[in-house]
Amino acid sequence: MNEVSIIICGLLTCLAIFYVWLTVAFVSKLNQYRSTPQEKDILIDEKKNLPSASVILCLRGADPFLPKCLEALLNQNYPDYELQIVVDSDKDPAWEMVTQTVEKQAAKHVKISSLVVPRLTCSLKCSALVQAVSNLDANCEVVALVDADTVVHSNWLRQLISPLADPQVGATTGNRWFLPQGKYWGSVVRYIWNVAAVIQMHFYRIPWGGSLAIKTKVFRRTQLLKKWEQAFNEDTMLKHILQQQGLRVEFVPSIIMVNREETDLKSFIPWVQRQLLCSRLYHTSWKAIAIHGVLTTVIPTVAIALSPFMWLNGQLPAVAYFGSGLAIYVVTQILCLVILEYQVRGIVKLKGEILPSIDAATVFKVLLALPLTQMVYTFALTSAMFMQQVKWRGITYQIKGPWDIKLVEYQPYTATETSVDSIM
Template sequence: MLTIFFISFAIVAALSMAISLMLTCHAWEHLRYVRGSCGIDRTAVSLGRVGLIVPCKGVDFTLKENIRSFFDQDYKDYEIYFVVESPDDPACGVVRKMLSTYSHVAAYLIIAGESTAGGQKIHNLLSGYHALTADIETIVFADSDVAPQRDWLSQLVTPLDRISVHAVTSYRWFLPQRYDLANLLLFSINAAAMGMICSRRQSVIWGGSWAISRETFEQSDIPLQWSRYLSDDLFATKKLNRLRLNIFFEPRCVVASSSDCSISNMWEFLRRQCFMGRWYLKKSWLLGVVHTSLSMLVFWGGLLGGAGLLLTGQSVPGSMGLTLACLLWIQAGIRSKWRQTAGDLYLRTQNPHLQRARWFDVCCYPLTLTVLWAALCSVAAQRFIRWKGIGYQVGQTGKVRFIERESSPHTTNGPLVVGSSLALSQTKQSEMDEGPKLSLYTQENKTKVRSIRRRAA
């Protein structure tokens, strides 16, 4: 019986080591790709007028700076569409102030109203999409909790000029504001996930920073099918993959995102990400469960079992178990070192304040492995998730079956444009009595133009 146990453990260990070695090779290839991409002096290409859609909900400590960065892009021809659920959202006040300050870019504040069929974020995105002016040729989506650099927009849309590229995405790089356990775990797990899902060949769309031509977006039927689902980016990834359309990862456009969370917030965030993967990229989620389960078994089994065997005088099997655990830890540390080097290229600087987070990522593999494994397994049978205060229950196909939310005394039937930088600047200068006209794009009539009278808030 003991022999069978050792043989079984040896087989599991061989599988785990093989997967770990492949991940290490992938991490090296990822670093090579990032170095090559960032080392090329590439001239940005103008792809016509760009519509930048930014869904907002609530106010965090970086919202004002993040919104300012969207107005400070070096791309010459673009519009911004900030979308909120209701006029009571605290983000409305911040957005209105920024609209009144930065009038050099056409920007609009849109009230989307409550979603009744799918995720609120997707509902907001579709409201922004339907409000795009008729001359928009490229659509860019971004989250309000990121702070892109000045060339982010131009670098993000430039690869779309290639025939083989149908969508372009980047990813977030967390910047911990406090170096406690929650923020360090989030930093480490996010960096590891980024290294696995972003590559030169095929990538997963991240909803906080991606671009697609309007033509491809419409022909893929994403806007027609989005409204019943919960995950905007993973559904879009799944749809484009089915159509064999290439998703290009652009390292130059990786965006910084400040993090300041508690243990409960971190755990909720990780479980939500795993929940989305469980329902919209099931194969990737299952591979993650298998990999982390094998690693947990070999690492903790080798470490604790090996130590126990050594204490009982069985030096050979005990040493082998400890060696396997150490090999997994060493490979994880090497991968961490390489992705932290890539992180300096993403941020285009070596941030000395991140040194503590880097060391945590390199040294604390047992803890990050355990937390990630627990998060992946915890959503195996889960159908209900709460996101931004709204509860969603999904069906077998990933469609939202039930939405649970608190009743709001001020319900707005959107979409409704309630402010714009153009209108506010014109009001200040008293140049016009009429507000600007916005060409509303609808699926029923793509050329229909509605004249909307703007009012300054």
């Protein structure tokens, strides 16, 4: 049995090393941003080189931070852009909020429309995106996608689009960063899960549709719009499509957007299931992601389950190996989480945004939530492997394959529906 314990200890150590590797790679990318000239030092020089852009915001329901999101999008430090807002219907709670905000801002560079054709072969968000992109002005060079729960800073669009000057870059993306504070355990679990997800998304080049810019020539050269007409998700497939054109997705550290919304566990679980489902359907590295998820569940569980048995049978060396492996694995995770939180806070600080300090109670709650996060993730990953039906914002979809999506029955959004599971 000592041989088994040694193998388990070795595997736990390998998982810890892999997590450190992902963390180091992500932190290195963040530090590249720190070492480059800051945006305020190059605004004048860049102005003449920035392409015309269209920002697309798709809405179904009024998210808690929607007014702030709209105000920020309408006041971007960018010379030539238009904001396209596609609301699910003019009866949607978001419609009045949008029109009032636009009137208050006296904005002229904005178009508001309702979804004309809710396709039965894709998600409503994909339908809205197809409608918006199909109506782009002829001179538009870049399309930027943003989510309703994303409150951007004034230089967001400039920083998102600037890396597209590289001819090898077809799209740029940021990522979300949740806060560990909150009155719900779901918020803490989401924070822990997302920390690990962010570094994996960077490693596997998984774009995030909450802040995503795409060159319009990508739409002309590929079948991306046709794909969206049959897809559940708009962003995860992008890596593969760009690779076929010899292009890549570029992660932009300054586009790490802080999300201050809260969620309970009941709302978080279907949300994370959808995130994993999208990877299963559209990302070429899904098998690697799934295998890693299984290993991080099975190996620690085996070590924990066998330790009492070994103890009762007097096999103390085996217990020591199990304990050592678990200690290395858990301590490494905690240290990497602390490092990532510190590094991201540094990036956020450079943008002038203030984050609440983390007190002892929050730290204690995060530590308690670590095993809970693993259990929730295990359940979500397992269910995502076999999901054939999803309910998203009051709409049920049947999922028979990546390009075999069926919207069961369209209904306008009502104010009584929850707004926790935002459009992502």
